[in-house]
Amino acid sequence: MGASVLVAALSAAFGVTLVSTTGYIAAVLQADPYLGDSATLAFVVSILSVLLTAVAMYVAGIVTANTFSTIVAGRVRQIALLRLIGASARSQRAEVARQGLVVGAIGAVIGLIVGTGLSYAGTAIGDELLGVSGHGYVVMQPALLLPAAIVVLTTWAAAWVGARPVLAVTPLQALGGSVERGHGEVARRPARNILALVLFLVGAALLGLGVVAGLVTPAAILPAFAGGLVSFTGLVLGATAFMPPVLRMVGRWFGRSATARLAAENALRHPERSSRMSIGVVMGVTLVTMFSVATETAKAVFTANAGGELNDDFAMILDTFAQIMVALVAVSAVIAAVGLVNLLTIGVVQRRRELGLLRALGLSGAQVRRMVLLEAAHITVASLVTGLALGIAYGWAGAQSLLGSVPTEPGGSAGSFVLPAVPWVPVLLLALAMAALTVVAAVTPTRLATSIAPVEALAAD
Numbered sequence: 355m356g357a358s359v360l361v362a363a364l365s366a367a368f369g370v371t372l373v374s375t376t377g378y379i380a381a382v383l384q385a386d387p388y389l390g391d392s393a394t395l396a397f398v399v400s401i402l403s404v405l406l407t408a409v410a411m412y413v414a415g416i417v418t419a420n421t422f423s424t425i426v427a428g429r430v431r432q433i434a435l436l437r438l439i440g441a442s443a444r445s446q447r448a449e450v451a452r453q454g455l456v457v458g459a460i461g462a463v464i465g466l467i468v469g470t471g472l473s474y475a476g477t478a479i480g481d482e483l484l485g486v487s488g489h490g491y492v493v494m495q496p497a498l499l500l501p502a503a504i505v506v507l508t509t510w511a512a513a514w515v516g517a518r519p520v521l522a523v524t525p526l527q528a529l530g531g532s533v534e535r536g537h538g539e540v541a542r543r544p545a546r547n548i549l550a551l552v553l554f555l556v557g558a559a560l561l562g563l564g565v566v567a568g569l570v571t572p573a574a575i576l577p578a579f580a581g582g583l584v585s586f587t588g589l590v591l592g593a594t595a596f597m598p599p600v601l602r603m604v605g606r607w608f609g610r611s612a613t614a615r616l617a618a619e620n621a622l623r624h625p626e627r628s629s630r631m632s633i634g635v636v637m638g639v640t641l642v643t644m645f646s647v648a649t650e651t652a653k654a655v656f657t658a659n660a661g662g663e664l665n666d667d668f669a670m671i672l673d674t675f676a677q678i679m680v681a682l683v684a685v686s687a688v689i690a691a692v693g694l695v696n697l698l699t700i701g702v703v704q705r706r707r708e709l710g711l712l713r714a715l716g717l718s719g720a721q722v723r724r725m726v727l728l729e730a731a732h733i734t735v736a737s738l739v740t741g742l743a744l745g746i747a748y749g750w751a752g753a754q755s756l757l758g759s760v761p762t763e764p765g766g767s768a769g770s771f772v773l774p775a776v777p778w779v780p781v782l783l784l785a786l787a788m789a790a791l792t793v794v795a796a797v798t799p800t801r802l803a804t805s806i807a808p809v810e811a812l813a814a815d
Contacts, residue, residue, distance in 0.1 A: 556581075605728075
């Protein structure tokens, strides 16, 4: 559960730091004689604080639910044995949920302490870099407790949702091993896929509504934000349907060797496991790309509203805000990376018999390590491509819906519509970071995959 505690701690620290950062930026901007009297600006900054915190909790919830789902999948035989001696499925699920509550509480306390410390350091650095003073912002506020409390509830709820497969475990499964559902069984769930498609389409419609309404009011960010969450939730629910084919397509780019083909086919053979691993990385890439595109598009919107030329001081404020937000949101990518390492490791542990059989059939330790590394590479490349596409769409829609009607100068013109502006340097850095993530995420799983003799692996449950 160490990785789950780390995810909860990162999420709480992320939420606390976001609340402090947006509050600090609001105080600095409102103290500015040029911008301070803008009621629209105050509304934009305050709503950003709420929405960014909600994003952090959403990411943590998805990663935690996926982790607990994977853990439950690996405990099928143990749960079935307990069912065989009289334990109920509901009591087993409640036990997993209690573990989630404890994990969330420990992580929230750690994250609250770390996040508060980072907030104090960040405000001091901000004052020094921006050369501001007298804004009156105080870091220690009751509002900082809110993200920590939400993390506890989110982790508990995510553990409860992730433990749902416990209800499907029967006592007879005590005679078998811990095996996840295959592609054929997962494909025979049309209701879930239909719900996922409906959510995605409804979310896309809300995003479109937000973009159009954004030409009139910044409150259009609310339907756009809801559309982003709903559409991405649809993608999460339908991940077992669309991610394995994407992973298989990416797998063809890595050649036709035996290890490459085995790595590619694993995505379809166990779609739930591969989808859980990839969707967390998709979220991290989507968020970093979304905020990079949103800030670049925001500059384009303000430039268009200003008649084609942006004030240098205002441009500097936007650039500083963009750098702060991208640095903060990068924590989401770290959360996703922790989830990927955790799920890859759990997956290797659960596949000891399979890996032992491959070793017994003649695959060398180096080939097994390469297969696990290629699986991680398939996941990161597929997630990078998917996340970039989603991030560009979400970032543009968010900036256009929030700022399309906001004049660059008080009393100035507004209502500009611009195309997505993509900052290619952050995108390139993100691609390099994903390549590094592939190597880092595969270190522990590859070591585990070859640390046991084939005979011992075949004898394991």
